[in-house]
Amino acid sequence: MSVALLVNPAARGGGHTGAAVHAADRLRAHGVKTAIISGGSAAESTELLRAAIALGTDAVAVAGGDGTVNLAIQEIAGTGIPLGIIPSGTGNDFATALGLRELDVTAAADAIAAGTTRTVDLARVTREDGSSAYFGTVLASGFDSKVNDRANAMRWPRGGSRYNIALLLEFATLTGIPYEVELELADGTREHVAGDLVMATVGNGRTYGGGIPICPDADPADGLLDVVLVRPAGRLRLLRLLPRVYAGTHGTIPEVAMRRVRSARLSAPGVTAYADGDPIGALPLTIDVAARALTVFAPPAQPPDG
Known part of the structure; x- marks a missing residue:
């Protein structure tokens, strides 16, 4: 070889x-x-x-x-x-x-x-100009993409703690953003979401930012993507809920909606999305699953924790 x-x-x-x-x-x-x-x-x-x-x-x-x-x-x-x-x-x-x-x-x-190899899914992003790109982990838009902007501009510290610090600093200017979200759900039905959101996230994998389980149920080999939508709440309330995000238990919070989807279209003014930690395009973007698109050298898949 x-x-x-x-x-x-x-x-x-x-x-x-x-x-x-x-x-x-x-x-x-x-x-x-x-x-x-x-x-x-x-x-x-x-x-x-x-x-x-x-x-x-x-x-x-x-x-x-x-x-x-x-x-x-x-x-x-x-x-x-x-x-x-x-x-x-x-x-x-x-x-x-x-x-x-x-x-x-x-x-x-x-x-x-x-x-030893196995096949996993990728997510495919299609921009308004028709160009496309793949990502393997999570697409972030809204608050978490602003966190990426800040983290990328920081020279210290290295590693996941830089993302955590940037996240806390962004809370100072946290506001809702008017979104239009179109979802094709796992069963083929469609759902439309309109209104202010703090963030709209699409995951092929569970984690971003060096291990934060924003999409705790995502499986990169199930032929689906996981969408997490967060509606505005007071800054102090969201700050208190951060430990739930780090524990992957935020799905039961009233302001959080999670969906398993085949595709999602995200639209919001002035928002650039990040995927795999780097900018991938300005909204609106369409994200769909590219099932079994990647062959990887990896140990056999393990069942999720818990």
Whole structure:
């Protein structure tokens, strides 16, 4: 087997080149032909990855976090080329969804060398101009996309705590946003939601922001997406409810609505959505499930906690 191992030195929090070199050495020790590819920008990394795929690499691996994984899935979604992840980024929520979060670099490389794969869903975003992109974890819009804006501008601290601090700071200016939401539910019926929302979130995976279970029941292999809509409440009330969000028990809060959907269309003025931690487009956007679109090297799926 030959593997193209992508590392993006422009990724937030550092280049993770040490993890890439360690993983490459481990893969080669297993007899896996491994080439490290690294661009100075997301665009350059994408071009190098496309070249490796055109040359016939058997698999793609990523040493980094959700943003670098996102670069890879744009190129291999629907191709059958398997993806391996060496989770070493600022946020590793997609790796978490695949059961890889607790693996060290050696174990993650060993999982690739073992060759065990399964297929999972992706979510597909279609913009108003007809262009589209995939994401693996969660699309955030509204309050949580503003949190992403703030977190991305912060140089300290690294890791998930940066997102948590940005979240608390954004509470100071929290307001409702007028949304129009169109949902195609799991049973094929449709639902329309109009009015002020604090946020509208669409999840293929359970977590974002380095482990926050915003879509606690999401399963990236069930052929559906999970939508979480939050209506306005007083700042102090929402602040008191934050521990429920971190525990994944916010579904019973009156201001929170959760739906299992095949697709969702989100519209709101002046809102840019984030997916896999990076901007993906201004609303309105349509998000639908791309069932079984990605093959991954991963341990067998485990039942959810509880």
